[in-house]
Amino acid sequence: NAGVTQTPKFRVLKTGQSMTLLCAQDMNHEYMYWYRQDPGMGLRLIHYSVGEGTTAKGEVPDGYNVSRLKKQNFLLGLESAAPSQTSVYFCASIFRPTGRQETQYFGPGTRLLVL
């Protein structure tokens, strides 16, 4: 049981390049989220998914796209990277059972530097 994994752990991009960040969970959770964390700040929600085949915008969706073709994977894409997207990206997988306490699991993060 690996929990939540993120690939890659670290990446350097040049402005204008594209890349995809992969988040994978093996807990059969419906909800998956992508956040970014900038220095000295809390997390900001980029996009989220409440189930396979569904995605929705969060607080800061511009410049990012997502897909959830398989329940266990949530992909975050940067079509044309900008220096403002330099950040640490965290994925979360959430178990929200009816009538019971929610639990959330985070991936280890992906550090992205855009030059």
Next chain:
Amino acid sequence: AQKVTQAQTEISVVEKEDVTLDCVYETRDTTYYLFWYKQPPSGELVFLIRRNSFDEQNEISGRYSWNFQKSTSSFNFTITASQVVDSAVYFCALSEGGGFKTIFGAGTRLFVKA
């Protein structure tokens, strides 16, 4: 619009002291959720608790306790008998309505000295 304020930027305590981290929120919704997270120096994120707006009962989990007061729009977090391992940044967060879009506070950095 929703907003979370963690006015304490940094707190320093000596081991075994009790410490309370403040969280004040703003929302126009009657249904909302409040969260606390921990981020140790290693950088990982740890979910601690979710509380919904209809449940004002205080929560206790070991040395951790949470005090939710709608009258003051606060959801404070207390660590009893702090330990060095409690040193971390703690984030409070709020989610309105269905509980999907979560807004985080800026965090409080807690230093626990031996």
